[in-house]
Amino acid sequence: MPREAELSLNEREFILQALRENVRLDGRAFDDIRELQLSFGDEYGVADVRLGKTSHNPFPDRKFDGIFTISTEFSPMASPAFEVGRPTEAETLLSRLLEKAIRRSSALDTEGLCIIAGLKCFALRADVHVLDHDGGLVDAACIALVAALRHFRRPDVRVEGENVTVYSVREREPVPLSLLHHPLCVTFSYFNGGEVVLVDANLVEEQVREAEVVVTMNRHGEVCQVAKYGGLPIDALALLNCTNVALAKVQMLDKVIQQRLEEDAKRRDKGGLMAELNGDTLHKDDDRLDRTTDWLAWVSEWIEKAIGLTVGVVAQRYAVRCMGVSEGGTGRGKARARALEEGEGETVRAM
Amino acid sequence: MPAPTHSQNGYTVIGAVNGPIEVQRRDEIPDEAAIEVNVRPATGIGSPKERHIEHILTALLRNIILTHDYPRTLIQLTLQILSVPATHSTLPSSSSLPILPALINTAYATLLAGSIRLSTTLTAVLVAVPKSELEAVAQKGSSHVFAFDGRGEAVLVHSEGKKFEIEEWEQACEAARGCVLG
Numbered sequence: 001m002p003r004e005a006e007l008s009l010n011e012r013e014f015i016l017q018a019l020r021e022n023v024r025l026d027g028r029a030f031d032d033i034r035e036l037q038l039s040f041g042d043e044y045g046v047a048d049v050r051l052g053k054t055s056h057n058p059f060p061d062r063k064f065d066g067i068f069t070i071s072t073e074f075s076p077m078a079s080p081a082f083e084v085g086r087p088t089e090a091e092t093l094l095s096r097l098l099e100k101a102i103r104r105s106s107a108l109d110t111e112g113l114c115i116i117a118g119l120k121c122f123a124l125r126a127d128v129h130v131l132d133h134d135g136g137l138v139d140a141a142c143i144a145l146v147a148a149l150r151h152f153r154r155p156d157v158r159v160e161g162e163n164v165t166v167y168s169v170r171e172r173e174p175v176p177l178s179l180l181h182h183p184l185c186v187t188f189s190y191f192n193g194g195e196v197v198l199v200d201a202n203l204v205e206e207q208v209r210e211a212e213v214v215v216t217m218n219r220h221g222e223v224c225q226v227a228k229y230g231g232l233p234i235d236a237l238a239l240l241n242c243t244n245v246a247l248a249k250v251q252m253l254d255k256v257i258q259q260r261l262e263e264d265a266k267r268r269d270k271g272g273l274m275a276e277l278n279g280d281t282l283h284k285d286d287d288r289l290d291r292t293t294d295w296l297a298w299v300s301e302w303i304e305k306a307i308g309l310t311v312g313v314v315a316q317r318y319a320v321r322c323m324g325v326s327e328g329g330t331g332r333g334k335a336r337a338r339a340l341e342e343g344e345g346e347t348v349r350a351m
Numbered sequence: 352m353p354a355p356t357h358s359q360n361g362y363t364v365i366g367a368v369n370g371p372i373e374v375q376r377r378d379e380i381p382d383e384a385a386i387e388v389n390v391r392p393a394t395g396i397g398s399p400k401e402r403h404i405e406h407i408l409t410a411l412l413r414n415i416i417l418t419h420d421y422p423r424t425l426i427q428l429t430l431q432i433l434s435v436p437a438t439h440s441t442l443p444s445s446s447s448l449p450i451l452p453a454l455i456n457t458a459y460a461t462l463l464a465g466s467i468r469l470s471t472t473l474t475a476v477l478v479a480v481p482k483s484e485l486e487a488v489a490q491k492g493s494s495h496v497f498a499f500d501g502r503g504e505a506v507l508v509h510s511e512g513k514k515f516e517i518e519e520w521e522q523a524c525e526a527a528r529g530c531v532l533g
Contacts, residue, residue, distance in 0.1 A: 041434055075391055077354075077367040077429040084389050127394055129431055131354065131365060 004081040019196045033200045038260045047148040068124045078133040101216040105224035112178035135202040142185040147257050181218040186246040188213045215246040219254040355460035359453040361436025366461030371424030384421035389429045417468040451496045452477045471501040474531045478523040497527035
């Protein structure tokens with residue numbers, strides 16, 4: 001099998017010299033991430049992520065028996081250097097990092113996959129297919145995985161004692177997975193003895209870097225894992241700085257994923273009814289907003305009714321007064337009318 | 352270069368070709384290119400079914416690619432199945448025909464996009480012959496995959512199903528020819 005085409009000495013020097021002069025090959029700033037493209041398939045849980053030229057396609061599938069597994073197998077599609085059936089170093093690192101970032105940070109509440117304790121549970125399998133490789137595999141795979149897990153819906157179940165009924169998508173609206181948080185990875189690459197730090201290095205930059213630091217955190221700034229590869233020593237304070245930069249990136253990426261998920265939910269929501277069903281589980285923030293608008297509508301409706309009722313009461317009183325019945329109430333008016341009919345003149349006058 | 356993606360019968364396949372590249376010593380052929388086809392399912396890892404499809408495709412593509420133009424090299428084709436129709440899970444697990452036309456047509460588009468020299472064009476189509484409408488629902492008929500080259504010759508014929516007569520097969524072949532060659 002051919003090895004990954006190595007950079008020539010000139011190419012290598014060119015990239016490093018450019019970095020010394022604060023220039024990146026693709027003209028990005030040092031802490032810039034490539035444009036993220038995220039799209040979802042027709043089925044639930046299929047996310048296509050494109051970060052620069054690197055792209056991913058995970059497909060969580062559902063089968064019985066087992067738990068949550070992440071499968072990352074590289075094919076020669078991504079790069080000729082990847083061989084079928086022989087994992088490369090990059091593949092091992094990727095699967096290990098995803099394992100730490102998603103599984104061990106308990107992003108997915110695996111207890112939610114349990115149907116009957118010890119007897120039956122859902123098995124969730126996430127396949128990460130690398131379609132193209134242009135650096136930043138870990139970041140892109142993590143985005144794809146988190147997006148797919150947030151997009152995925154598992155079939156609804158009903159438990160009656162030992163009997164379990166699993167409803168198909170047609171019978172009952174499938175339910176989303178319970179995710180405790182959404183961790184995302186940001187990779188920092190170190191060059192020139194740690195002087196230059198790049199965010200989201202592309203493939204050629206990855207080939208000339210001296211060290212890398214992968215920070216996984218969620219949008220609340222909770223660090224899930226920090227991994228450092230390569231021989232270059234890195235200052236502890238620089239690592240702290242990494243987490244600060246990573247937080248900004250993660251919040252930005254999380255916003256993009258959220259936005260895409262909402263767009264996809266809107267696309268699927270044909271009748272408008274599904275939004276109400278999905279609303280409380282899919283987007284919490286939106287849901288709160290929805291409830292506020294509902295509440296406002298309810299209040300305005302209530303005020304309207306109250307005003308209508310008051311106007312009605314006033315109008316009735318006015319009408320009653322016009323008919324010559326005193327404020328005292330209908331009781332006296334009716335008595336007077338009855339008295340008139342009965343011809344008891346004296347009593348009527350007295351009244 | 353965008354990778355060729357092809358959809359047929361509800362199956363979507365993306366293809367990529369590497370070649371001519373260095374070949375492993377044991378696979379090397381002195382006067383022609385070795386051909387390697389990798390079919391990767393949408394979910395899970397490859398099974399014997401994928402190996403069977405790879406075997407069919409390798410044999411077919413060896414006749415289409417001008418392998419003698421690339422001696423002692425490897426042409427490596429990867430076909431990744433991206434999505435399958437909802438009916439796919441109801442098919443018997445041994446059934447490999449429904450996906451075959453999508454794979455063949457993607458392979459052809461990929462080879463074209465990858466500038467691999469070919470001797471002719473290639474188009475494949477799936478023909479299903481139901482015995483009656485009821486049986487079609489129960490999948491009791493037969494299904495056939497035909498692939499035709501540029502001269503209209505059938506270069507690949509695969510059939511599966513319960514039981515079918517030679518007349519039915521001939522009718523299916525004519526239908527496929529009409530569909531592909533117009």
